[in-house]
Amino acid sequence: MRSAWYWIREHQAGDADQSFRGNGKLTPEQEEIRQLKVQIKQLKLEREILKEARGIEAKETK
Secondary structure (H helix, E strand, O other): OOOHHHHHHHHHOOOHHHHOOOOOOOOHHHHHHHHHHHHHHHHHHHHHHHHHHHHHHHHHHO
16 A cells, blocks of 8 residues: 555656546456456356356256
C-alpha cells in the first residue's frame, strides 16, 4: 500500500491522470481486458447451455 505522500508527489509531478486511475478511468488495455472477460463469461455460459441441450437431446432419442 502506498502512502499518501507518494500520491501527493505523483500528483504534483503532473501525473494526476495516472495517479488515481481507480476512479473509473481505465487504460485502453484495462478496458479491453474487462471486455474480454465479459465475453469469456458469456461464451462459457453458452457452451454450458449447449452441453445441457445435447445431453437432453441424447436422452430423448434413446
